[in-house]
Amino acid sequence: MTRIARLSTPDGPRYAIADGGSWTAVRSLFDHTPTGEDLGPEPPVFLAPVEPGQVVGCSHPTGPDGRSRVQGWQKPIGTVAGTGEPVRLNEWSTRVVAEGELALVIGRRASRLGRQDALEHVLGYTVANDVTTVEPAVDAVFFAAKAGASHTPLGPWIETEPGAPDDLEIVVEVDGEAVRRSSTSALPSTVADILVELTRWITLEPGDVVLTGSPSTDATIRAGSGVTVRIAGIGTLGNPVA
Structure with missing residues (x-):
């Protein structure tokens, strides 16, 4: 490791x-x-442990057939921040949430991957906070909701072998109190499935970052709060909210 x-x-x-x-x-x-x-x-x-060329976020909506699917979008790379850097809220935001997530750092060019070799294209894993403006809801594709300053904290480092990536505990704390506790096992899609679906449409380059989605790890944050995301086997990412 x-x-x-x-x-x-x-x-x-x-x-x-x-x-x-x-x-x-x-x-x-x-x-x-x-x-x-x-x-x-x-x-x-x-x-921030990497300077990505692109940051790709994911959600896992349920379709009309009752099955979940991987929905990707791109976050501006200017939202990336390191542990300890303040998350800066927009003055028009009335509700903002932290979302504790596992992040993948790509190690090899990845295009049209198969499930059997998808993880071979991952350099390692880090902790992410996919900060999201929930209210007011201003667009359908998450651009304004997720494009704020320092709205993608990453860190504190990259672990190349944290354990099984589909079974890592995630804890979100606000002002020292654990308010969400979940696991990557609660995501509808595995890490390999996420990579397979995303690389059907885009090519991921070495150093790019993929956020795997929130397994019910959202927690409301406010100016003056401190938010911490811990992922077992990786580390602790902490940021003040300004």
Whole structure:
């Protein structure tokens, strides 16, 4: 198992891998050759663990036949934030929710995948908060609802082997109180199924991020709140709300 982070250093952002109780700077997200750089004082400041070319969100609506399907959409990459960065609410929002989700970081170009090899295209997994403006509802394709500043916190790092991705506990806390507890096992679609469906329509490139959807992990947040998403086997993502 490899833990990959993107850290703030005096010389700019650097990728690093966990080495016991410390971090070793490496060449890139995909090349883990040590650079020998000094990463600065402890504790490290974690940035969003990846700079994606695209962020794809998912929901799992039920069709007229009673079967769920994967519905994808794209979130602006400018919404990506790291752990500790404030989620900034829009002044016109009257209800905003956090949504704790498992996120996939793509490791290989992925197009028209089959279920048997879909997971081979995943570099690793991180924690996501798919922040969503619920009220007022202003569009049918989630653009305004999900395009706010820092509305896609990711982090704190990427785990390459967190355990079975379809059975990871997710806990959402607001101001230190656990308000939602679920699991990726509650999603109607498996991680492999999500990738198969999305790559029927789009090609995912290395470093892209896929949000797998909320298994009833939505929690109302307000300015002044602190929201935390924990996923077993990966880590804890925490953000103040401004």
